Amino acid sequence: MGFNTTAIHGGFIDQEKKAVNYPIYLSSTFAQPDVEHEGEYCYSRGNNPTRASVEKLAADIEGAKHGIATSSGMAATSLVFELLNKGEKVLINDNVYGGTWRFVSNLFEKRGVEYEIVNNFNDYDFDKVDENVKMVFIETPSNPLLEVTDIRKVADAAHKKGILVVVDNTFMTAYLQKPLDLGADIVEYSATKYYGGHSDILAGLVILNDDELFTRLKFINNTLGGILSPIDSFLLQRGIKTLGVRLDRHLSNAQKIAEYLEGIDATEEVYYPGLKSHKGYELQKKQANGAGAVISFKFNENSYDLDKFVSKLKLFSFAVSLGGVESLICRPSTMTHESYAKELQEKIGITSNLIRLSVGIEDVEDLIKDLDDAFNYSRK
Template sequence: MKIDSLIVKGIDAKDNPDHAVVPPIYLATTYVQEDLHDFQSYAYARGGNPTRNNLEHLFSKIEQADYAYAFASGMAAVSAVFSLLHSGDKVLLNNNVYGGTYRYASNLFRDRGINYELVHDFNDLTAEDLDDDVAALYVETPSNPLLRVADIQRLAAVAHQKGKLLIVDNTFLTAYYQNPLALGADVVLYSATKYLSGHADVLAGLVATNQESIAVKLKFLQNTLGGILSPTDSYALIRGIKTLSVRLDRQEENTDRIIKFFSTHPGIEHLYYPGSFSREEKAIQERQASGHGSVISIRLTPEYDQDRFVAALSLFDLAVSLGGVESLICQPATMTHESFDADLQQKIGITKGLLRLAIGIENGEDLLEDLTQALDKAKQKKHLE
């Protein structure tokens, strides 16, 4: 079965007592047991909930994973995965990683005796670069917000050669475009708040793996730390996932048109999208993914006023996050990656001149007209002063 059909089909109606096409929402916090010697699957909602388990089952099928777990937010999922590490461990992160992930590493690792190192280009990493204390490689591909691409299959081989874990944040592409587990990753995680939900109304995180030893630990952490996804949010995420393929098709179509428009516009000094950094990354992206998603970043030329450009937009709301049906624009340096100090931002390239756009499902012509008029105003008003 193709992934788009699997996404829509979702959960078999035979998996619930009344064969409902839409699975029921179970709100109970506790469940009656038959007797002292015969306990059923569910006892207390933190340890397991039928609605949440329906979501986890759906997610595992989409990811081609043996085990899947739902959390209360993307950062709750990240926290659970980082809780697999032990004192004395070291984790390697790509340098333009999500700001919340960096905030966790830079503020909480030290108290737990864990070290981290930012890697400029994971595609240059070799097995010889992995010290004995390195426990895991944590990579976003494409990365946030510079859309750098890392070779998942090669990194899996490098990591496994030295007995290290490869953890991949696949938020920007989802399994519809890219399947890190099939490429060799040990763990894949998501801010499901983004594309999997798709409607900017649910906070959620998801983690999947094919390794039983990791799954046992993740299940323990989910139950013990208690950062679980509620039944109503689990239901909303199931509903959101059903439209994932049609949303992403429209969003990527719109993104392709905007990339083409920006590529020739005199007001765009630099355009970032998956594969734009180099021929090598373009080849990797085409090899390991079936699409490039719908997040891009830009820098305007000095002749165009950034503040006026953003203020003139009508269809692009100034807001953090991405992956919803609406188009958004933000300034990563101050809105999503403010946890990076100014020197590190400058070194990486996440400066105030960088704008990140998340493309929605609006009419493509309307989006192009909005960008055109905003760029026109940004230049014209600058010249009047």
Template structure:
């Protein structure tokens, strides 16, 4: 496993204080800044427009993603919203049919309001993508691996197919810049929910958009200030602190995931596993080529249906039933009723989100505890399944 830009992540903001020599970066909470003289603003004048603490985070993320610049936003969804501000009126968007539920909700709502036209496409289907891109396209939205089924698509191939006139955006939240750098694969913009792996401690909500070119970065900066979605200074400081441990955290996430994956492959309660690191996964070869590792997210289908799912989540101690992902703690999620509840049942079925689908965000706890937890929960789920069968 190779994690790129490790030094950048570790030293983000370190030893940058030229005034007092503080090793860790200072926190600038001021909402406004004094002008040097009449009609002579300094670099910063108002914190919505620019803030030294927030800028440090943006600069570190841009370097990690090999971007020209970027903007740190208040949430991951505000980062998605920011991208839509770059589009013309009634723009056409081609997005994955199994994209994140919040993104699906935003694009669908804007479509219904007539502000843009969105076509949701299975981006692993080359013919479907080709057909979708035949009509005028303003934005190609890519998520790989997808949420929650971990489908993988070829970023370089999709960007090449879209061509230079289309704005190509990759949501890189599931992997972080430690494991994938979409700009090097042809993307124009990279979106993050920094709430996840970048912060890594489930105590700050935030987002970021990183741009391939300085021109795009300037447009993002203008719009972020205009609509007021920039991140707060204290949130930026906490996220910057989290970023400095990204690589060491990620190594433990990945080690734990490999052991849990091996356990699930042998467990009789598990019907099917979705993880690109498996050689029989449809996107395995692509993931091996464009990612630095297969990641710490996985999903699986549980034998026994909804009642078995209820029994599993109610008999776990170390895996917490909660949304979000990428924190140091392990989480378990039922996408159909949680992260993707905004999708209509038909849309869920088309995306492959079943009632027995479970998503795991593997944390960095002692892996033996996690394995014992899953063993107990899965065993209890199957007892519930047998009892239900007897009742019927």
């Protein structure tokens, strides 16, 4: 079946009442058949029918065997990092979601876990990797600089050393990019973003094929309790049904806006892997079916006033997050990536004039006019 058909018809089917939408099971506990046997469902932290349905759906659209739904994207990331033991090390690209960096830079030391920041995984020499490296954690395209990593190349090199490869695929979704097919072991999502798609839930997903890893992660998630609620599971499943059609519009809008931004003097540089000027353009075309709907650019503060620009916007809300139907704008250095030390921000390129757009599905002519009006208003 095609992606959209799977997204609509995947997951569980209500065999009893034939409901078109799988029901919300709000019960915290389930009666057991007898003293000697445990039923399919016992306690909702361990398993819940509504959550199990969306977990199956998420795995279905990925073409994978297993899915785990968590209470947020960071709960998914935290769950994956629980696979690391004391003395082990993870390699992570230098610009990732600020919450991920906050976890790595603040909590790993207490747990005795090490990390190494990698500027460019495409050029990384795995032959010289430390023996205690047990995981590679990649965002591609990265957040917020939209750098593209060759998943297959990294996975092949890492696996020769017995290293687990994890890809945060939040910006792409399974509709545009399937890391497991490219060799990754685990793919994770902040399902708050495109999977939910309406900025009304917090959710995370961990998707994989390996049975042993799944059993470990399922046990850890049940033990720690970072599970997705039945209501949020229902909303997430509803969001996934329209993922493909929404992303088609997201991508179309983002491409036109990126081209607009590249052609004006209000921007110093535009970061979007759908532009031929982007250094990862060809690689993105090779491993994904689109460039996504997040655009970053350097604002020309010599000729334009950033405060006035933001204040004039009517359709782009000044807010963190991304992936909803509405368009958002933020400044990563003081918002999404504030957890990075100032020196590291500057070294990586997360400067004070770096702006990130999450392009929604409004009429693109209105979005471009909104940006254009704000740029004109803010000209010095």
